[in-house]
Amino acid sequence: MSIAAAIAETADEGPKGPPPKRRGRFIPYLLMLPGALWLGIFFLVPLVTLFLTSLQTPVAGGDVGQFEQTFNFANYPETLTDPNYYVPLFRSFLYSASATILALLIGYPLAYGIAFKAGRFRNVLLVMVIAPFFVSFILRTIAWRQILADEGPVVAVLRVIGLVGPTGGVYPSAIAVVAGLTYNFLPFMTLPIYASLERVDHRLVEAAGDLYASPWTGFRKVTLPLSMPGVVAGTLLTFIPAAGDYVNAALLGTPKNTMIGNRIEFTFLSVNDYPTAAVLSFILMASILIMVLLYVRRVGTEDLV
Amino acid sequence: MARATDVTKAQGDLYLERLTKSFGDFVAVDDLSLTVPQGSFFALLGPSGCGKTTTLRMVAGLEDPTAGRIKIGEADITELKPFRRPVNTVFQNYALFPHMDIYENVAFGLRRRGIKDVKTQVMEALELIELAQVAKRKPAQLSGGQQQRVALARAIVNRPAVLLLDEPLGALDLKLRRQMQLELKRIQTEVGLTFIHVTHDQEEAMTMADTVAVMNKGVIEQLGAPTDLYESPKTAFVANFLGQSNLFPAAVLEVDGEDIVLEDSDGRYRMPMNRVAPSVSPTRGGRVLVGVRPEKIHIERLAESDATPADGNYVDGTVRSSSFMGVSTQYEVATAGGEIISVFAQNLSARDLLSEGDPVRLTWAPRHGFVLNGSEDMNAGVEAVTAAAG
Numbered sequence: 168m169s170i171a172a173a174i175a176e177t178a179d180e181g182p183k184g185p186p187p188k189r190r191g192r193f194i195p196y197l198l199m200l201p202g203a204l205w206l207g208i209f210f211l212v213p214l215v216t217l218f219l220t221s222l223q224t225p226v227a228g229g230d231v232g233q234f235e236q237t238f239n240f241a242n243y244p245e246t247l248t249d250p251n252y253y254v255p256l257f258r259s260f261l262y263s264a265s266a267t268i269l270a271l272l273i274g275y276p277l278a279y280g281i282a283f284k285a286g287r288f289r290n291v292l293l294v295m296v297i298a299p300f301f302v303s304f305i306l307r308t309i310a311w312r313q314i315l316a317d318e319g320p321v322v323a324v325l326r327v328i329g330l331v332g333p334t335g336g337v338y339p340s341a342i343a344v345v346a347g348l349t350y351n352f353l354p355f356m357t358l359p360i361y362a363s364l365e366r367v368d369h370r371l372v373e374a375a376g377d378l379y380a381s382p383w384t385g386f387r388k389v390t391l392p393l394s395m396p397g398v399v400a401g402t403l404l405t406f407i408p409a410a411g412d413y414v415n416a417a418l419l420g421t422p423k424n425t426m427i428g429n430r431i432e433f434t435f436l437s438v439n440d441y442p443t444a445a446v447l448s449f450i451l452m453a454s455i456l457i458m459v460l461l462y463v464r465r466v467g468t469e470d471l472v
Numbered sequence: 473m474a475r476a477t478d479v480t481k482a483q484g485d486l487y488l489e490r491l492t493k494s495f496g497d498f499v500a501v502d503d504l505s506l507t508v509p510q511g512s513f514f515a516l517l518g519p520s521g522c523g524k525t526t527t528l529r530m531v532a533g534l535e536d537p538t539a540g541r542i543k544i545g546e547a548d549i550t551e552l553k554p555f556r557r558p559v560n561t562v563f564q565n566y567a568l569f570p571h572m573d574i575y576e577n578v579a580f581g582l583r584r585r586g587i588k589d590v591k592t593q594v595m596e597a598l599e600l601i602e603l604a605q606v607a608k609r610k611p612a613q614l615s616g617g618q619q620q621r622v623a624l625a626r627a628i629v630n631r632p633a634v635l636l637l638d639e640p641l642g643a644l645d646l647k648l649r650r651q652m653q654l655e656l657k658r659i660q661t662e663v664g665l666t667f668i669h670v671t672h673d674q675e676e677a678m679t680m681a682d683t684v685a686v687m688n689k690g691v692i693e694q695l696g697a698p699t700d701l702y703e704s705p706k707t708a709f710v711a712n713f714l715g716q717s718n719l720f721p722a723a724v725l726e727v728d729g730e731d732i733v734l735e736d737s738d739g740r741y742r743m744p745m746n747r748v749a750p751s752v753s754p755t756r757g758g759r760v761l762v763g764v765r766p767e768k769i770h771i772e773r774l775a776e777s778d779a780t781p782a783d784g785n786y787v788d789g790t791v792r793s794s795s796f797m798g799v800s801t802q803y804e805v806a807t808a809g810g811e812i813i814s815v816f817a818q819n820l821s822a823r824d825l826l827s828e829g830d831p832v833r834l835t836w837a838p839r840h841g842f843v844l845n846g847s848e849d850m851n852a853g854v855e856a857v858t859a860a861a862g
């Protein structure tokens with residue numbers, strides 16, 4: 168099962184429609200054709216190429232970056248046991264998971280407020296959630312250097328309340344990287360949650376209140392479970408790209424905060440060790456896939472309609 | 473938890489005192505006062521949009537009244553949050569929780585109150601609505617009528633002081649509807665809950681309720697026992713909305729002892745004063761509406777009864793149309809004065825059927841008529857019935 172299918176499965180909560188009529192049997196496939204072609208050319212082919220690359224070995228006595236096609240599966244265990252690689256990999260998941268949790272903690276109340284409390288300001292607020300996309304990803308991330316700079320307002324406040332020392336700062340650091348990730352992926356968390364909250368029938372919440380549920384209990388028992396498809400979609404849309412991200416670590420972190428994305432970039436472009444870089448890419452992909460499947464199985468199936 | 477205060481366990485009659493609800497400029501419920509005795513079956517009957525749901529929502533606490541108080545017994549619950557009120561609602565749109573199975577839906581209220589033997593009570597409630605076999609299904613897997621019964625069980629299982637039912641049987645077929653009506657009535661008498669039952673269906677209101685309130689445009693037009701309401705409507709709206717009525721304008725001639733004497737172009741009518749609505753001022757020349765139910769009128773061929781009837785009111789006319797309806801025949805009779813009066817005649821023998829153009833005499837007993845204020849719209853409530861039925 169692909170990730171897309173997993174998301175689609177959890178997001179699908181409506182009653183199943185009637186089975187399609189015989190005559191229109193091929194239409195769905197026809198409609199899928201452009202997408203399938205696109206995926207075939209731009210995803211499947213590079214994937215196969217990448218996989219072949221990951222099995223190459225250096226040409227004996229050749230230049231840097233000269234490899235020949237072999238089927239050297241030993242590349243995988245070799246790379247996996249090298250702390251230069253597994254530490255950034257682990258760090259990626261740590262940062263990405265932290266950012267996902269933070270984005271959920273910020274994004275859920277935000278989406279809830281927009282969906283239920285914003286009244287006529289709803290659309291304005293939605294536009295504001297998306298507004299950062301009008302500025303380039305890189306620029307936005309660089310802006311966080313200013314925000315978190317030692318002379319900046321955030322550090323000033325943190326120094327006053329004593330969370331950092333009088334000369335301490337937060338940029339560059341792991342905290343800055345996680346903050347950047349959280350900020351950059353917040354809309355991907357907020358929008359799916361908003362979409363599923365907006366569909367929650369307010370009358371159900373009223374019914375819960377009528378049946379002795381306090382507003383908080385009503386939220387826990389009715390609103391939250393009904394918005395779970397949005398939570399699942401939002402966490403996946405945040406966690407997956409954040410785990411592979413290297414811009415935030417590059418711009419907001421120190422060399423000690425490198426994530427697997429930075430490693431892959433460095434190995435590919437600076438070391439020109441294509442097989443190792445390819446191996447890392449595959450390991451990243453596989454571990455994300457496994458985690459997502461475990462997550463979707465756990466969270467996705469319970470409490471959903 | 474602190475919710476077991478006295479107010480939440482309130483018992484006693486339900487009082488609505490001068491309750492008003494406005495949405496912007498629109499007044500949905502207008503200065504409504506009524507008392508529902510504890511343990512009674514109270515039906516709220518009225519056309520679509522007259523404010524029935526809004527009234528129930530205020531009692532449930534889901535809508536804040538613009539003005540007025542709501543009390544159960546001594547306890548004022550006007551400011552109480554919905555979840556603290558000893559009130560449950562069967563919602564017009566069911567509002568079942570789609571992510572819970574039927575069992576959990578019904579158990580919801582019990583669990584919130586920390587009741588111990590949830591399982592027995594839930595299963596009992598499900599037996600009652602004959603849906604125990606679908607306890608594990610989700611609401612989306614039930615038919616509309618089944619969902620409605622689940623909504624009923626989900627509320628009844630809590631045995632609230634006041635149960636609000638917003639057209640709880642609307643989606644059921646006639647047979648199931650009759651069956652559930654009996655069940656509801658049985659539960660209500662057995663458990664002694666106060667039921668406020670909103671319905672479009674006047675037959676349902678009249679067969680089930682101890683008291684029926686007819687509501688129109690945010691106010692209660694009349695309230696009373698079903699037979700009182702039917703036999704002595706006080707407004708044209710009630711006369712037309714509850715069953716059918718013939719209403720025609722007349723003028724007061726005199727008050728003669730216990731009787732009032734009225735006159736129109738077709739003749740004179742005499743009725744006891746206790747058949748006159750309070751809003752009528754029985755002064756000479758005062759304009760009134762004379763009302764009589766179609767089934768109370770006796771119809772005869774004119775040739776057979778030339779003598780003026782000594783006792784009773786009568787009008788002469790000609791049959792304009794007749795429609796045979798099995799147990800009875802409905803005639804439309806045009807009077808000389810230009811009124812159209814409809815008559816339901818029991819089909820005693822097929823030979824007696826009258827046909828179009830026959831001259832007839834209509835008679836009815838004085839105590840079967842009623843007198844309403846002449847300034848009312850004769851057709852009030854007629855459209856409402858058609859709309860509600862459609």
Ligand SMILES: Nc1ncnc2c1ncn2[C@@H]1O[C@H](COP(=O)(O)OP(=O)(O)OP(=O)(O)O)[C@@H](O)[C@H]1O
Nearest residue numbers: 495498500518519520521522523524525526527564
């Ligand atoms: N939230 C609201 N905002 C504005 N108007 C409302 C609102 N709720 C109800 N109304 C209006 O108040 C009036 C009464 O509505 P209500 O739902 O009480 O009618 P009802 O008697 O229950 O009708 P029905 O038999 O069709 O259910 C209607 O005209 C409706 O349009």
Ligand SMILES: [Mg+2]
Nearest residue numbers: 524525564638
């Ligand atoms: Mg209603």
